[in-house]
Amino acid sequence: MSATSRERFQSSLRRARKIAVLTGAGVSAESGIPTFRGAGGLWRRYQATSLASPEAWQRDPGLVWEFYNHRRERALGCRPNPGHHALARLEARFREAGGVFTLITQNIDGLHEQAGARDLVRLHGSLWQVRCLSCGSVTENRGVPITPAFAGSGSPDPETRARRFTAAELPHCSCGGVQRPHVVWFGEALKESDLAAAAAGVDGCDLLLVVGTSAVVYPAAGFVPLAKRHGALIAEINVEPSAVTSLCDFVFTGGAGEILPSLLDLAPALAP
Ligand SMILES: [Zn+2]
Known part of the structure; x- marks a missing residue:
């Protein structure tokens, strides 16, 4: 990743007042799930x-x-990995600063909660x-x-x-x-209230992070266009390109545990 892209991302992160994060199996795989x-x-x-x-x-x-x-x-x-912890720290710091933070996960393993995530939408x-x-x-x-x-x-x-x-x-x-x-099993509908909470978190956000998921399956597939509608910037953190890569403003290739801790670390004054 180029320093420029990273700096641009971090400057967007600093300016953001509403952030949504979508995570998938890739984040948990690093923990051995x-x-x-x-x-x-x-x-x-x-x-x-x-x-x-x-x-x-x-x-x-x-x-x-x-x-x-x-x-x-x-x-x-299994234990949360540095990716889970980095997201939980970002949430805490962001909340303290008065921002709106929504973590939407497709994972069912409880590792985000273990790492300290508070406002979590568990789609599955x-x-x-x-x-x-x-x-x-x-x-x-x-x-x-x-x-x-x-x-x-x-x-x-x-x-x-x-x-x-x-x-x-x-x-x-x-x-x-x-x-x-x-x-939620294959062939079953997602809970309406979870879908609504996820959409509310994504709609009007300044920044959407897509982490460890290919975001090709409904409803995740709809989040990127929904975020884009109000001009949000999209960042993807994945081990390989996905279906949404071409729609992303920032693409960081690698595991969440490897990328997120340094990526989400902001200037010392804002660090936890
Ligand atoms: Zn009963």
Whole structure:
């Protein structure tokens, strides 16, 4: 990256009064969270993405919970990386200065929160929340295993002897209903209130940062044009060019953990 581009970006960052940040799987991958997409996307003999679906839940909720139990176990051992921390510091500093800051993430792993993010829109839900299928209530649940019956289960090893979990072994709400992961599965609609909060954060912002995501999938794909409508500057921080690269005013190529700490570090007077 040229010093000029970096300086221009930092001067825009200093002048900005409203900032929106969109993050995706790339940020978490640096912390060791598996993406379960593409070549590495297998869990046992299943295409992992096919387990994140209402159809898979209909077929075998215990299998879906085993998959999520495994993901929770993996996430438990992961820590926020310097990219998460740099964004959380920017949010704190920006807020203190009276600015409006909205972090919109497609990640469900909770690493932004762990790093100290406060105003967060989780477009795809959370690995650490469950939702009751009877009363609809959403609750925090950090239990690993998710219920005692799932202890030692969820191994991705294809040789694992599969056993079917009974309905009684699944997590249950205090109302008696079965709970599912509070994440947005393939084929499901995003929550209206999350979409509205994200759009409100992006609309009229001075600066939009697109970090670790290709931003090709709805609704992320709509954020760049929405930001542009009022003349926002767009910065992309990604390991490779994406579909939005050509629309960006600044492109920084590399991992978030490697790029963000020095990029978001402003003049000493403004530093945290
Ligand atoms: Zn309930």
